[in-house]
Amino acid sequence: MTKGIIFKGIGGFYYVKADGVLYECKARGKFKNEQVVPMVGDYVSIDIYDEEKNLATIEEIHERKNALVRPTVANVDQAVVVFSIRDPLPNMMLLDKMVVLAEHADLEVLICFNKADLDLTFDFDVFQKKYENAGYRVVRTCAMTGEGVEQLLSELTKRISVFSGPSGVGKSSLLNAIEEKFSVETGAVSEKIKRGKHTTRHSELFELTNGGIIVDTPGFTSLSAAEIEEDQLKGYFPEFKHFSETCRFYNCLHLNEPGCEVKHAVELGTVDKERYEAYVYIYHEIEKERKKLKKW
Ligand SMILES: Nc1nc2c(ncn2[C@@H]2O[C@H](COP(=O)(O)OP(=O)(O)OP(=O)(O)O)[C@@H](O)[C@H]2O)c(=O)[nH]1
Ligand SMILES: [Mg+2]
Ligand SMILES: [Zn+2]
Missing domain, CATH: 2.40.50.140 (Nucleic acid-binding proteins)
Structure with a gap:
């Protein structure tokens, strides 16, 4: 065998x-x-x-080390969450949900903003700071010009990384920018609705000369986090951890409880407000979805 x-x-x-x-x-x-x-x-x-x-x-x-449902792939070490700064515009709620699901699967997370050439006024530094404060690495790339591709590549050595993100953000294009020989099929973004056309249909592994492996996957537009239990969710926002230790209640969910230090940190600006709002939003969404599942 x-x-x-x-x-x-x-x-x-x-x-x-x-x-x-x-x-x-x-x-x-x-x-x-x-x-x-x-x-x-x-x-x-x-x-x-x-x-x-x-x-x-x-x-x-x-035996599998882990198994992701969406995209469907086993045994990965790192999730590269890819969004484009334009065409399509980044959906930050989806980005935060993808990061949460990667945390749930115990993966390392790298956030990649592609298509840097499409909006030179895009405030990348603000996004970078927001996610670096939360404990994540962030890169800006342009598959078209090759900007940032070396830096991206340096984050992909010696492990299996899955590229995931909406259709049309340039996941497959980035693979081609990394190694031309991959010649992965890419597809234009719809002119009208500025959305990708689901060009990649199947997940596939690509071996890098530096020893890393990339998994290219089909893009998606929505994502469910219902596999996560409501009270687990707070653990997937690493920037809450330091503050949550001093919340009045040991099982504080950082929602409406009195004496919540996470909420206090949000007021002071030490925890990013949008990230906190994403937490509350995803929390209620999970709650709703899981209730529906229980009914069945
Ligand atoms: N201007 C610009 N266009 C890019 C860049 N990267 C990719 N594109 C274009 O964006 C379109 C979509 O790229 P793909 O690589 O097919 O996107 P994908 O994320 O693999 O999409 P799916 O396979 O559908 O999930 C193509 O027309 C690419 O040429 C970039 O950095 N700048
Ligand atoms: Mg693709
Ligand atoms: Zn709290």
């Missing part, structure tokens, strides 16, 4: 890279019976039955 990683999955076939060779694989029937679906990023053992045509069967799926 040979060990490999699932690089992509299309129409019931899985493409597994093992010892530098890409094998087209079917999964053993037993997985279906066990209701296990192989995922891109899975470490698997394969049985090669045709050396010439590179055909094999997935015999075993090794």
